[in-house]
Amino acid sequence: MIEIKSLNSLAGEFDAILCDAWGVIHDGVAAKLPAIKILSQLRESNIPVIIITNAPRRNKTLRMAFKQMGVNDKSYDEIISSGDLGIETALARGEKNCFYLGPEIDYALLEGAGFNITPSLTEAQFILNTGLRDNKVEREEDYLPLLRQ
Numbered sequence: 001m002i003e004i005k006s007l008n009s010l011a012g013e014f015d016a017i018l019c020d021a022w023g024v025i026h027d028g029v030a031a032k033l034p035a036i037k038i039l040s041q042l043r044e045s046n047i048p049v050i051i052i053t054n055a056p057r058r059n060k061t062l063r064m065a066f067k068q069m070g071v072n073d074k075s076y077d078e079i080i081s082s083g084d085l086g087i088e089t090a091l092a093r094g095e096k097n098c099f100y101l102g103p104e105i106d107y108a109l110l111e112g113a114g115f116n117i118t119p120s121l122t123e124a125q126f127i128l129n130t131g132l133r134d135n136k137v138e139r140e141e142d143y144l145p146l147l148r149q
Contacts, residue, residue: 021053031070039075056130095125102130
């Protein structure tokens with residue numbers, strides 16, 4: 001096991017840096033400036049920085065959100081999100097009929113993707129689940145009857 005004392009110490013060791021977003025470069029409200037500074041320095045050393053996130057958001061939306069939190073777009077080369085990967089996978093499979101299950105805020109993920117949003121599971125080719133519709137009052141178990149369909 002290698003002990004990493006700082007990201008700067010990695011500059012000559014790797015071809016690229018894959019860096020998680022939440023808790024590393026931001027806390028959901030503001031950028032973590034020491035991390036942004038180091039990532040920017042790595043990019044200046046010609047080391048690509050790829051931000052990875054399990055956020056159910058598209059790249060364009062994430063770039064805007066990062067900017068609003070103070071994440072400098074010069075601190076990374078690319079963002080790879082579960083939202084983009086999920087949409088790309090469904091499109092590659094040719095699936096068009098989607099049943100959406102998740103909070104209203106995540107619905108924007110589907111905009112412009114070309115899916116037919118179905119009101120029932122029986123019409124759907126796939127389910128896009130981004131979380132609970134209301135995580136303050138619901139639990140995963142509340143969805144078992146729906147998913148058993």
